[in-house]
Amino acid sequence: MSDPILRRIPWNFDGVKFIWNPDQPFFSVAMNKVSFLAAGFEKYICRTIDAAEPPITDPAVLAEVRAFRAQEGLHAMAHRKHVKALIETYPGLPQALDKTIALYDDQFEAKELKYHLGYVGGLESIFTPNFKVLIDNRATLFAGGDTRVSSLLLWHFCEEIEHRSSGLIVYDHVVMTTLGEEFANCVHDAPPEILSARQSGINIPRRDKLKSAFGILMSQMPWHNPEHQLLPKYFDEWNERFDRGEDMKTTYGQGSIIQSVQAA
Ligand SMILES: [Fe+2]
Ligand SMILES: [Fe+2]
Structure with missing residues (x-):
């Protein structure tokens, strides 16, 4: 378990510029998109976790799920504050926010919970390598920018790395474990520890497994x-x-x- 920590930071973006880092205008725009996307995506994660939580009984998984959800809720609120400040200067921007939120709302309505958990688990898994490269290059990307936006993004990226396993833990527990439990309920001529095992005990040489993972x-x-x-x-x-x-x-x-x- 990753035990995400809740850090309530009183963000304020009053008067923030759209190009918040004049040294990196393209990056500024890309990160503004992150703020708009986060408003929709983080809400989508919270709805997914809310839907997944009721059947979870394992206390460790439950604690992970709740902390994960709370952390994403704080991310959503912080990015919304950033977006709200941009809207103050550019009154046409709410349309962009509404469209982004609608994209994720539509996806939530159109698909089933298993899909959402796979989507969240998969996407959260790629965040660590994705954000590592940005954090490692922070002197280039963030140092010349408005400290409030630079700090918002670095906070979010560090917390994404902190809860990098949470999405997969929920997926494994709700989707994979559920399947194992269903097998164990119905198949009585095989040992239950095999039916509900979450780790593969399949004997394939490690070298072949690594090759497959790379492929x-x-x-x-x-x-x-x-x-x-x-x-x-x-x-x-x-x-x-x-x-x-x-x-x-x-x-x-x-x-x-x-x-x-x-x-x-
Ligand atoms: Fe997040
Ligand atoms: Fe996340």
Whole structure:
């Protein structure tokens, strides 16, 4: 568990400029977008957690979930204050805020809880590497900016890193554990500790697991093309067997008619 800490900081952005860091105008705009997005996204997280909380009985998970939700609620309020200050100067901006919130409200209405938990867990997982690069380059990105906005963002990014596991903990508990518990309720001829295990006890060499993890990571990159992926040799073998007319219902495993070939 990550035990997120609630830090109530009295933010004030009165008179803040849109380009709050004149050395970094593009970054200023990008981070203003973060404030608008945070208003919608953090609300979406809070609604997701509110919906996920009732069936959670594990006290440790419950404490994590509540602290996670409270921290995100504070983020939403702080970014709203920033947005409100920008709206004071640019009265047309509420439309941008409404559109952003509506995007996430629509997504919440359109999908089921499992989707929201996967979405939140996945997105929260990429925040740490994403925000690390910004924090590591703070002298370039934040030092020349209005201290109130620079500090708001650094606070938010540090707390995102602090609760980096929370989204996944909730997803694992509500989605994966629930499935395991359902199996354990219905399947009585297998040990319950196997049915409800959250950690895989599958025996695959560590090197192969690492290769697979790296491949999965690369498959999520924007330049990824599935055509260039490394394929298992068995893929061609399977197709050759199919083309030869082999009975593919019994092509591998105990009871297969060609076990002697597989062993080779
Ligand atoms: Fe947040
Ligand atoms: Fe977060």
